[in-house]
Amino acid sequence: MNERKPDADPGVAAGSRRTSFESYMRFLAEAPRDGTPVVLETETALSLHFDVLATQSFMSRRDPDRLVLGYTRTMMGFLLLHPSPARISVIGLGGGSLVKYCYRHLPATRVVAVEIDPAVIALRERFRIPPDDVRLQVVCADGAEYVRGREARPEVILVDGFLADGMPLQLGSAGFYAACHARLADDGMLVANFLASDRGMPHYLGAVRAVFGASMSVARAEDSCNYTLFAWKGPPRLPSLQTLLARARALEAVHALKLTPTARRMKRGEAVAADPDAWHALARPRDTL
Template sequence: MHADRTSFDAYLKFLAEASHDGTPKVLETQHALSLHFDALATQSFMSRKDPDKLVLGYTRTMMGFLLLHPVPARISMIGLGGGSLAKYCYRHLPNTKIVAIEINPAVIALREQFQIPPDDERLEVVCADGADYVANQDARPDVILVDGFLADGMPVQLGTADFYAACHARLADTGVLVANFLESDPDIPLYLEEVSTAFGQSMSISLSEDSSNYTLFAWKGAHKLPSLDALIARARILETAHSLSLTAAARRLKRGERLASDRAAWSKLARPQLRY
């Protein structure tokens, strides 16, 4: 009871002190740490018991790139946050070089609090604009993960035709782009149109595992995804090494391919944001 009370008091204190200027704040309770830019939305969530666990459903869905690229040599991540994806990949993909690009130095300053490992030969955190980094770096990652957000939503530069073209050009020949979109973002149809200018029909979009976000996959190489049976077979092998629902992710990925090819349905993806 005392511990529950302590966590409740911490939450009340957080609500009272939460700012609306985009400054990152950390809510610490008995069981978890979470990162926020305001009192309304959670940017990242870490379990104290298992700091490397992917708690939020959209992060688990983004790991569906393993179905297309199970052993990437290099991953570029736009947006560090509390480091959930960076920590998971660092732990479970030991042969992968991970570069996390974060525009906000105040977020990077929280890396020790969220138990993000220090930089080494496998992990590097770069303070930069993610769109500029993709456009100007020479390295060719196998996977680009886009999960960059400010207090008022996704930065404009991460949803343009130029950005998606730069991602396509930068990715290795069989590379995969994965992007996280807020479910309530009315510009999702526009993002899909811009993605299609770079990747054509090689894309899939669906609700994330917890149905709070949409996850986009776009890929180079083969025009179509493998069959559902082939994806499920891959998922079952991968699930022996990863505590992820990759079989469900395979079904979601294949359904999302059909949805992404139906432009008439795109306008239904973004649900109106509630305003009070």
């Protein structure tokens, strides 16, 4: 979450772009400034906002299940280690982009989304999030508390929880990462979205390393100013780059995701995650992780 709105679709007619611009200008003038979740609707898309400057979630009307924002596509890099997980827990619902993609494209996977704000959950129909069933459940709860529970252990935990002023402190604490590690299956993987502008990143990465050891990678997310953390239980190194690229090419045959560059960034990100001195430099514009 907290990513800039994508550029206008060049295929959209000029009239539609003008109508969308007018909708956006009304949104700027009328949107509340108190962190209340609000939806900007145009002819081509819906977006979720907690303030007027940052986009929490973005949905194409033409293809509601498509991952429009680059960081969400990078977070799907977990497929390189878990191409068909039995269970995924998603901390932070937003507009449901990750939830909808996993629900549609991973038919053998059970998805549980945990969202602390009932006002966000109330928007699920507008963002075309399917109703709960045997494969999907949306839970209104604090994600930091949820992972301390005793329910089934997911292979993947996706952390994308944000408030108007950034990531909640409890989702970047050592206790939270320790609880995620304990909750994950024996070969499980944690994936988290960070803002490059978040000065707490060195603290978060240090807390992750204290729990997961060297089994972690941090890389620039696709087409955005976000970073994606990957941390896993098991061997301290990812598979070889050649292995990851082979997996990416096979997965790209069934997933509309750029997993080949994601595989390269994940592998390079191991070195970044291993160097605490580099953590303080992650937000530099020239960084090309």
